[in-house]
Amino acid sequence: MALFIPNLSSATNLTNGDFSSGDFSGWSQDIDGLGEPLAGLNDFSLEESPMGEYAAHIETDFWSTAGDTGSTPRNEAFFASTLYQGLDLTASAGQNITLSFDWSFTGEESAFDENFIVGLGDGSGNYHGADGTLGFLLNPMEYGSGTYSATLNTALNNTTGWALEFQLNTGFDGYGSKIVIDNVSLSTVSAVPVPAAVWLMGSALAGLIGFQRKNQA
Ligand SMILES: [Ca+2]
Ligand SMILES: [Ca+2]
Numbered sequence: 001m002a003l004f005i006p007n008l009s010s011a012t013n014l015t016n017g018d019f020s021s022g023d024f025s026g027w028s029q030d031i032d033g034l035g036e037p038l039a040g041l042n043d044f045s046l047e048e049s050p051m052g053e054y055a056a057h058i059e060t061d062f063w064s065t066a067g068d069t070g071s072t073p074r075n076e077a078f079f080a081s082t083l084y085q086g087l088d089l090t091a092s093a094g095q096n097i098t099l100s101f102d103w104s105f106t107g108e109e110s111a112f113d114e115n116f117i118v119g120l121g122d123g124s125g126n127y128h129g130a131d132g133t134l135g136f137l138l139n140p141m142e143y144g145s146g147t148y149s150a151t152l153n154t155a156l157n158n159t160t161g162w163a164l165e166f167q168l169n170t171g172f173d174g175y176g177s178k179i180v181i182d183n184v185s186l187s188t189v190s191a192v193p194v195p196a197a198v199w200l201m202g203s204a205l206a207g208l209i210g211f212q213r214k215n216q217a
Contacts, residue, residue, distance in 0.1 A: 013088040014164075017101075017184035019046060019054040027056070030082040041076040044083065047180060055102075055182035058083055058168050062176030066108050069174040077170060083181065084121060084165040091157040091188045099130065099152060099164070101184040103138065104145035107177035114177035115169040116140055118148070123161045132156050147183075 015026025029044050031037045037044060047057045058081050065071035075081075091097050105116045118138040119127025129135040130150035138148050156162070164186070168179050 012185055012187050013090065013097075014085065014184060014186040017186070018182060019056055022046060022048075022054050024056070024083075027083055027085050030084065031077045032079045037076050037081075041074070043075050043077055043081045053182075055180050056083060056166075057178060057180050058166065059176060059178035060168050061114070061170040061174060062108070062178075063174055066176065067174045074176070077168075080167050080169045082165050082167040084163045085184075087120070087162040087164055087186060089152070089156055089159055089162060091154075094191055095157070095188045096154065096191050097152045097157060098149065098187050098189055099137070099185070100147060100149035102145075102147050102182045103166075104180045105140055105143050105177070106179075107143060107175060109173065109175040113173060114171035114175075116177070116179055117165075117167045117169070119165055119167075120156075121163040121165040123163070127165070 016024075017026075023046065024044065029036055031043060042059060042062070045057045045059075046054045048054055060075050060077045060081050062074040063069060063071045064074065089097055101118075103116075103118070107114055116139070117127065117136050119129070119136045120132075121127060126134060127136055129137055130152050132153040132155050137150065164184070166179065166181050168177060171177070
């Protein structure tokens with residue numbers, strides 16, 4: 001319905017969140033807390049769809065023989081790979097900051113112990129959730145996929161030092177896991193008074209119904 005609501009100022013504060021540049025411009029990569037990966041391994045890559053759309057792909061713990069850590073490793077990370085970007089949480093009074101992204105989490109094993117974490121990193125190694133307290137934005141316990149969307153606690157507005165971090169841990173087996181991330185969006189949105197929003201939504205719905213009736217006639 002957001003498309004039908006006019007006068008809703010919105011600006012995005014993230015670089016290359018849809019990976020449309022075909023590279024990791026705007027993003028940083030980390031292996032095991034030691035920094036950028038070595039060249040030639042597959043921890044971070046870009047998946048290109050048949051439509052020419054790019055998404056970020058992170059994999060850990062794949063071996064030439066699945067589950068055999070004595071075989072040839074396909075990835076560099078021993079503990080975890082992290083893709084991150086510093087966040088600009090600038091907002092005016094009355095504005096909310098919303099964060100959203102598409103994710104998928106898969107692997108070689110159904111009973112897995114890998115761990116996929118998305119959090120607001122505070123620079124000291126701790127993660128915070130959308131409410132600003134210690135925790136995660138997302139920490140799925142099973143393989144799956146979805147769209148995450150949340151409004152950040154306004155107490156976070158205009159604070160600095162934050163990074164959005166996508167971290168994939170290897171777990172304690174030799175089975176691989178991977179995540180795909182796309183359409184990462186951070187937007188400042190002017191809060192619309194509820195009565196106005198309801199009225200606009202109602203008029204947009206009425207418009208839709210009217211349009212359908214015309215089509216049927
Ligand atoms: Ca994309
Ligand atoms: Ca593993």
